Each structure stands twice: as C-alpha cells, then as structure tokens.
Amino acid sequence: MQNRRSEIVEVARSLFARSGYQQASMSEIIAATGLSAGAIYNHFSSKTELMSAAARVNLDRFTASSDELPWDFVERCLRELQTDHQLTRFFAITWGEAATVPEIAAVVDEQLGQLRDRVIAVYRRWAEAELDLTGSELETWLDMLAAAVLSVFTGFVMQSTALANFDAERYFEFARTILRQG
Template sequence: MPRVSQQYKDERRREIVAAAGRCFLEHGFEGASMHRIIAAAGLSAGALYNHFPSKQDLVAATARAALDRVLVAAEDAPGADPAAWVVGLLEQLAADPDTTRLLLITWGEAVSDPGLAGLAGEHLGRVRDRVQERYGRWAVEELGLDAHGAGEWAGMFAQAILSVLQGYVVQSCLLPGFDHDAYLDYARTLAAQ
C-alpha cells in the first residue's frame, strides 16, 4: 500500500477544518453534528476520524485556524504608525467575515469550555505580545521614549488594541446598522492618542 505524504495529510486536514468551519458558521459548535461535518467534508467517517478523533479536536482545530488568521493579519497589516496599522488589521478582518464570525463563536464558547478558553486566551496574549513588541520599538524611535517608558506605553497600547479588535468582532457581527467606516475612525482616533 502506498504511503501518503505529510503534505497530503496536512492538506486533507485543512480541507476538513474548512468544511467544519462552514458547518460551525451555520449551526454553531454545539449544533454542527459530526454527521453534518462528514457530509460537508465529503469523506467517510473513518477518514475524518483518522484526522480528528473527536468533535472537540475538530472544534479546537477550527478555532485555532480562525485565531491564527488574526495573528497573520496582525503581522501583515500595513502601516508603520499605530493608527494605520490598526485600520489595516480591521480592514483585513472586514474582508474575511467568516473568520470574524468564527472568532465570535469561539469567544462565546470559551466562556464554558476550558479548552477553548485556554486557546483563545493564548492567542489573544500572542496578539498583545506582538503589538507590544512592534510598537515598543516604535515608541523609542518615533516618540523618543526611553526603554521603560516605551514598554509602559506599548503595554497600554496593546490592551487598547485588544479592546478595539474584540469590539470590532462583536459589533460587526451583532450590532444592527454597524457603521464600519465610523468604527475605523474611532480606531484611528484611539490609536493616535
């Protein structure tokens, strides 16, 4: 029997996670049955369970994929100054509404699922750390702060960015008549402080 390459296995896992993500968006984590996910993935039950032994493993992988897209967006967002960078990050989220909704679903479930809470907390911490690192250096170079002052400023800025990010996810998904452009103006104003 021929061996399957790791690249093939990784691609199959990504396909399964994408199919599960579509089911979770439609039915939530609780309402998306494994039967629905298997049908959406177009695989046999055995093939799916070979990659993900339980639904909880699949929920975690799907949540991790959505959370990782935020980390990538945080790295890739354009703009050297904080206001341009925040707007770039929010624009990337706006261009990917499925990820935005999966974030909201994940954070909602994290309230009662310790595994998801740990995963979401770890990822939010990584976003915070990347913001602090990126703009700690910026505060030294552009604001002329010493290392200590820059660290304090970057820590407060990172907390504000997490609030802006979480606020965007919640409001863009739930608030009737959400005004994307007005929210970007708010983010710019906050980041420019």
C-alpha cells in the same frame, strides 16, 4: 496524512462558522467532507479536538509589515475584518465558545496573545524611534496600548456582529482617534 487533516479542519471550520460549534453535527461535517465517520475519527479522536483545531485560525493577515505605522497597521486589521464578515462572525462564535469549552479557551488565549505580541512589536519599533521614554515607562505605555488595540479589535468583532445599525466608518474614526494619541 497531514493534508487530509487540514482538509477536514477547513470543512469543519466553515460549518462551525455558519451554525456554531454545538449546532454543527459530526454527521453534517462528515457529509460535507465527502468522507465517512471512520475516516474522520481516524484523524480526530473527538468532536472537541476537531473544534479546537478549527478555532486555531491562521493570523498571517494580521501581521505588521516592517515599515507600517502603528495606526495604519491597526486600521488595516480592522478593514481586513470588515471585508471578511465570515471570519468576524467566526471570531465571535469562537470567543463565546471559549467561555464554556476549556480546549477552545486555550486556543483563544494563544491567538489573542499572538495578536498582542504583534501589536506590541509594531508600537515598540515606532516608539523607540519617535518617543523619548525610559525603559520602564516604555513597557507601561506598551501594555496600555496593547489593551487599547485588543479592545478596538474585540469591540469591532462584537459590535459588527451584534449591532443591527453598526457604522463601521464611524468606528474607524474612533479607533484612529484613540490610537494616534499615544
């Protein structure tokens, strides 16, 4: 049953987000679902499989609406992160885990790729209407901008998670400055 699977994943994700992937034990997760070991292992063959399912977060909130200006889109993403500190923490935990668990690395690569594609789409739409670039100039420009936006995004996650005196508003200011220049 597909629904039971998502129930388990959601419970597991919230424990991974609180304690970390390794520190959250299967027993805790099992207890938190209200099910039993046998039930969980009927849906997931190992803890690693459950981990990578939990890492695959729904990114719909980070999709551009069709009439958004590129920098408004990026700022909206950042503010989304700011209001959901648990999600930000979970990204940081997941990206760190990706360095040692290949199954999670694959998910992170896929998800940052999705984010990148969306960034490129919204900037392309804008650039085609407003800028006068040749085809290859445009592609180079988009590549660089995607690196910039991903950097702003990952930078926000890392700094807001790791720095005691992080100032989000100053960070937005910096992001706005670099993303408007084109």
